[in-house]
Amino acid sequence: xxxxxxxxxxxxxxxxxxxxxxxxxxxxxxxxxxxxxxxxxxxxxxxxxxxxxxxxxxxxxxxxxxxxxxxxxxxxxxxxxxxxxxxxxxxxxxxxxxxxxxxxxxxxxxxxxxxxxxxxxxxxxxxxxxxxxxx
Numbered sequence: 119x120x121x122x123x124x125x126x127x128x129x130x131x132x133x134x135x136x137x138x139x140x141x142x143x144x145x146x147x148x149x150x151x152x153x154x155x156x157x158x159x160x161x162x163x164x165x166x167x168x169x170x171x172x173x174x175x176x177x178x179x180x181x182x183x184x185x186x187x188x189x190x191x192x193x194x195x196x197x198x199x200x201x202x203x204x205x206x207x208x209x210x211x212x213x214x215x216x217x218x219x220x221x222x223x224x225x226x227x228x229x230x231x232x233x234x235x236x237x238x239x240x241x242x243x244x245x246x247x248x249x250x251x252x253x
Contacts, residue, residue, distance in 0.1 A: 119182040119239055120154070121146050121220065123213045128156055131211045135189040135197070135204070136170050141178055142213055148224045151217035175200060182239050185216055201242070203235050 123131050124138035133139065141157045157177045162169065171193045178184050184202055187209045197204050207216060223232055 119146055119236070120144070120180055121151075121217075122157075122178040122181040122184045123216065124184065124186040125213065129213055131185050131187055131207050131213060131216060132209055133187060135174060135184070135186045135193050136167065138174060138186070141174075141181075141184070143178070143181060144213075144217055146217060146220050146224070148221065150221055171196060175202075178202060182235055183220075185211075185213075187211075201238060203231070 121144050122141040123144070124133040124135055124140075125131060125142050126133050126139050128140060128142055139159055139161075141159075143154045143157055144151045145154050159173055159177055162173070165173070174193075175197060179200060179202070181202055183205055184197065185205045185207050187207065189197070189204050189206070194204050220232075223229065228236065
């Protein structure tokens with residue numbers, strides 16, 4: 119599964135969702151985790167709050183989980199409606215540590231929140247995921 123981490127330095131979860139300049143996107147499975155890409159959010163000076171949230175949701179729309187230090191209630195609702203689970207972690211948490219914890223959870227008995235997310239991801243895969251045609 120793809121997992122995003124809100125960061126400003128690429129090594130720690132240290133950004134609020136709505137202000138995150140970068141999302142480090144990893145592929146995480148029982149076998150381990152690997153960095154796929156660093157997705158930079160273009161700075162748009164005239165962008166309102168809704169626009170900031172939209173640009174960040176668009177940047178992580180293919181991810182199953184997003185690790186952040188903070189997220190506002192309306193942004194959290196919009197993220198979860200897109201079938202992305204926000205996960206709050208302590209400020210400055212090393213991304214590598216979060217990836218290792220996630221791999222360990224996948225190898226063992228995942229907590230209920232993660233099992234639910236994995237089930238939803240499997241069901242979406244079984245439906246064929248052919249719904250990406252409208253912009």
